[in-house]
Amino acid sequence: DTAVSQTPKYLVTQMGNDKSIKCEQNLGHDTMYWYKQDSKKFLKIMFSYNNKELIINETVPNRFSPKSPDKAHLNLHINSLELGDSAVYFCASSHVSGSEETQYFGPGTRLLVL
Amino acid sequence: GENVEQHPSTLSVQEGDSAVIKCTYSDSASNYFPWYKQELGKRPQLIIDIRSNVGEKKDQRIAVTLNKTAKHFSLHITETQPEDSAVYFCAATTYGNNRLAFGKGNQVVVIP
Numbered sequence: 001d002t003a004v005s006q007t008p009k010y011l012v013t014q015m016g017n018d019k020s021i022k023c024e025q026n027l028g029h030d031t032m033y034w035y036k037q038d039s040k041k042f043l044k045i046m047f048s049y050n051n052k053e054l055i056i057n058e059t060v061p062n063r064f065s066p067k068s069p070d071k072a073h074l075n076l077h078i079n080s081l082e083l084g085d086s087a088v089y090f091c092a093s094s095h096v097s098g099s100e101e102t103q104y105f106g107p108g109t110r111l112l113v114l
Numbered sequence: 115g116e117n118v119e120q121h122p123s124t125l126s127v128q129e130g131d132s133a134v135i136k137c138t139y140s141d142s143a144s145n146y147f148p149w150y151k152q153e154l155g156k157r158p159q160l161i162i163d164i165r166s167n168v169g170e171k172k173d174q175r176i177a178v179t180l181n182k183t184a185k186h187f188s189l190h191i192t193e194t195q196p197e198d199s200a201v202y203f204c205a206a207t208t209y210g211n212n213r214l215a216f217g218k219g220n221q222v223v224v225i226p
Contacts, residue, residue: 031212033212041152041219042216043158043203045214055212056212056213090157096211096212101148101207101212101214102148103214105158105159106157107156107157108156108157
């Protein structure tokens, strides 16, 4: 159950602050993702990295900057936090090999911006 | 890109009855269709998936059917139990594509 882990689990902060969320996977996957889930439960893809290379970059404010130091880690840094950034952020990983596309999700980081 | 739609958005069933959630997809090239279950406050977890070379797959009380011609697939839960109450997401993609197109989710409520 700790195959994809995220820290912190909860994050409460003031508007205008900068914060980071970390993600690690020990599944040996080559692709990692960040999703945002708002109060309506919709899972919105934000970014994806394959072997440390950015391959999906959705229409996300440039206050959000992902970083992948290696295949097993994908971090998300958010500058100048706004009220609308409040959501649950999920990291996920998969092995895009042509026969195994399943994405495995982390436990989520619940971000509340006050 | 792929567009996945889910219906209904909310489904209430009596315990012991069956629940069916339907999804449609737009890209005829999609060939992998996973279903995720998300319990309150938890992560989405894969419960079953189906590939385009089969029409049906079962795992205990859950089953998924795929109609490639009509471009829709469905999740069937039989003998529902209170622990089946959750949000269910369908998704679609093609092999080698790292982007899963998710539906908007169905809230299933099992009434004891």
